[in-house]
Amino acid sequence: MINVGIDVHKKRCQACLKDEKGRLIEELNIPNTTEGAEQLASMLTTYGEAKIVLESTGNLWIRLYDTLNQHAPTFKVVLANPNKTRIIAEAKIKNDRMDARVLADLVRADLVAESYVPNHEIREQRALLRKRRSLVNDIVAVKNRIHNQLDKYDLQPHYSDVFGKQGREWLRNLQLPPIERTILDVNLKQLQSLEESVQAITVKIAQEAIDRADVKLLMGFTGIDYYSAMLLLSEMGPITRFPSAKKLVSYAGLAPGIRQSADHTVHGRITRDGNKYIRWILIEAAQNASRFDPKLRPFYLRVAARRGHQKAITAVARKMLVSIYHVLKRQETYHGQRDELLERKINRLQRTVDSSLQAE
Structure with missing residues (x-):
């Protein structure tokens, strides 16, 4: 069994x-390309079993992770969480x-704080959903x-929505200096x-969502x-990777920070x-x-009265994330679900899917 640490950068x-006693066997510098990954994987197979750790950077x-995983069943490949690999961040050299x-x-001492690595399908979904958010932000900027x-x-x-049909017609006909007209x-x-x-x-997201029972469970929440x-x-x-709702809240960065001094414990802002x-x-x-939400509205009002709007929203x-955890874990309906609202959401989802079929 060999132990392999890999520091990953854009180009190399x-x-x-x-070895198992910590003695240096070899050091390599390889290009961060498909060919480089294949060459490294082939070379490592000559050692038989290997524990390999990469630090996640963007x-x-x-x-490299996918290539090593696909290349040999004798490899155990883990991704280190850089935020928890403090020994590297704090090193003097x-x-x-x-x-x-x-x-x-x-990795030899089994001290790596691992990052979760989603499968290929989930990674593709993340990319699509994150891209939509990025494009919406671009729309706001424009x-x-x-x-x-x-x-x-x-x-x-003279319109409530300058980006509605009439508002856009007004924008297209505005008399402006030539340069400003071009920019507009x-x-x-x-x-x-x-x-x-x-x-x-x-539309693509709607097509993937339409037949998913877990999506409809979450749509039972007001605001989702x-x-x-x-x-x-x-x-x-997978919700099963979280042993408790508390772990999920921490993963989301919604857990309040804690400062302890002597006999005092102070709960501060969320960790982010x-x-x-x-x-x-x-x-x-x-x-x-x-x-x-009939369940969350009273809770919000109580917290807002003591701590203000923003802390109450957080x-x-x-609280929603804790409920989401239990709904998914138990595969049960959210106790604050409003059936008429859920029906409207599902109808909207169906219309989005149907519109794509008509366009074809």
Whole structure:
């Protein structure tokens, strides 16, 4: 059994091989390409069994991780959580070679804090759902630029929605200086292109969501539609990997920070160390649930009276995630579900899927 630590970078990877007693066998520097990954995997098979650890850095690890996993059943490949691999972050001497050596020692001693690695299907779902969020943010940015142009010339639209049908017609016919007119036309074209892209992705998400029972369970929550449900499910992965609701809350970064001193324990702001996508979508959902959910509205009002709106919203998001955990774990309906609201959500989902079939 050999122990392999690999420090992954954009163009190259530094690998360190050590035996079971921690003695250095070999050090390698390979290109972070498909060919480089194949060569490393082939070389490592000559040693038989191997425990291999990579440090997760963005998406740079994916190619190498998949190649090593596919190449030999005798490999145990783990992905180290960089936030918990403190020994590397705090090292006084830092370079790729030293990092790879430390990783090899950690995996040899079974001291690696592992990151969850979703399967290929979940990774693809995450990419699609995250792309939609990114495009929606781009739409907001373009709309803000258009609003800034209108403010610059003190132009006030006579429509409640300047980006509705009549509002856009008004924007297209605005008399502006030539350069400003060109900029506005570019912004309007960009806006239309982004909206078409969002619609295409939304249809794809709806098609994947329509037959999923777990999606419909989560749609029973006020503030959660099929997009929110799909995002939560892809970011969480199998609910069985969390031994408790507390672990899931911590994974999402919604657990309050704790400071202890002598006999005092102080609960502070949320840690924000976890999955930012789960945290974001639940905070969005909590804004709605705090107003309309029959179970969560009274809870929100109690917390808001003592601690203010934002902390109350965070508390609602945390409470929702605990309920989501139990709903998925037990495969049961959310106790605050409003059947008429769920029916409207499912009908909207069905219409989105049907519209794509008609377009074909």
